[in-house]
Amino acid sequence: MSDVRQFTVSEEDDGIRLDRWFKRNLPEANFTAVARMARTGQLRVDGKRATPGDRIEAGQVIRIPPITPEEHAPAPRKQVRKLTDEEVAFARSMVISEDPAAIVLNKPPGLATQGGTKTTEHVDGLLGGLVDEDAARPKLVHRLDKDTSGALLVARTPRAAAFLSKSFSGRTARKIYWAVVMGVPSIDDGMIELPIAKQPGTGGEKMHVDEENGQVARTRYRVIERAGNRAAFVELQPFTGRTHQLRVHMAAIGHPIVGDGKYAGQESYLTGSISRKLHLHARRLRIDHPDGGRIDVTAEPPEHFAATLASLGFDAAAGDLEIEDAPPPSRTEQKARAKQHAKQVRKERRGERRNRGGGATSRRR
Structure with missing residues (x-):
């Protein structure tokens, strides 16, 4: 492997990270090799220096320098366990929508995603x-x-995975959750803007509101129905994707999600026959489709959630409110974006100055 090679990115690899491209198309180049290529400036995409985390596009040309023998051995492949017939049947039972690019599952509560x-x-x-x-x-x-149930999106192809992942990270996907919360919020339609961070001493297993060091987090809630002052059936829309965001935000405003003992302890449980399971359900997912159009799917709530709605006299049919356009960014978000933009401008200017300086030196030589 002593020759420089060039590869053209295929449609199937459009949008994926460069390190993923290596794993898929050139597994003989291990992580050490890819890191060295990038560090020394020999790894190039369309003639420009590239890093393992860069996203690539169909039609671009990847230049790969020679790989040394010690870097040539690929990492051992992880063995995938063969599923039983019962596991295959269970997996298929979760499917609520599928096409050649994507599958939407209705994940039951109690089953981890990963x-x-x-x-x-x-x-x-x-x-x-x-x-x-x-x-x-x-x-x-x-x-x-x-412990959250509901709509979970799975990509069938690498191209679809890259496209859909970008939609989630770019916040163009819309996720609608149903929840039953303790008490009734005084405002029927509100926006919670409280920064969230990992809670010290919990090993990252628990989050909390941290006004000083937390990441920007925004949640819109809309009260659908009330059960006196005892509980409320609400719709939740996260406009950021922080860990446990909905649970932390609702607990922070004094209306924890029913069954959320992790963030509200005994204050999250209703008396009587109401289940002690978490009452948070990903009801609807709307996202642009990789091949055009949209994926727009609703997932039926699990048995314990449906039973609670009926027990409290809530009408599930009233829960599907119209999706409105996302509200404008908050002041905190605007400041963060402006700060990031200014940082990028300064970085680009430094690069221009270095290039001009390099050019002048070359001419003098």
Whole structure:
């Protein structure tokens, strides 16, 4: 492997990260090799220096320098466990919508989205059951908390995964949640703007409102119906994607989600026959489709959620409110964007000055 090689990015790889392109198309180049190429400026896309995290587009040309023998050995591939017939049937039972680019699942509560140190049963481990054995394994493009139920999007192809992931990170996807909360908010239609950070001492397992060091977080809530002063059926729309955002925000304004003992303890439980499970459900997902048009899917609530709605006299049919355009960015967000823009401008100007200086030196030589 002593020759410089060039590859043209295919339509299938449009939008993915450069390091993902290597794993998919050139697995013999391990992480050490890719990092060295980038660090030394030899890794180029359309003639420009590139980094492993850069997104690539169809038609671009990737220049790859020689790879040294010690960098040539790929990392061992992770063995994927073969699913049982029961697991395949369960995976298929979650599907509520599918097409050649994407699959939408209705995730049940109690099932983790991805695995972890002590988590062996999760949606990610079941994705192989959604396609034929010889087909590419689908890929998650966003997450739901283990105890949150509802619409979960899965991409069938790398191109779709890149497109849909970008929609989530760019906040063009709209996610609508249903929740039953303790008490009734005094404002029927409100916006919660409270920054969120990891709570110290919890190992990152718990979040909290942190006005000084937290990340910008915005949640809109709309009260759908009330059960006296006891509880309310609400719609929640996150306009940012912080961990546990909806749970933290509702607890912070004094109306925790029913069953959320993690953030409200005993204050999150209703008496009587109401389930102690978390009452948070991803009801609707609307996102642009990779091939044009939109994916717009609703997921039916789980049994415990539906039973609580009926027990409290709430009408589920009243919960599907019209989706409105996203509200303008908050002042905090505007300041953060302005600060980032100014930082980028300063960076570009420094680069221009260095280039001019380099050019002058070359002429003198």
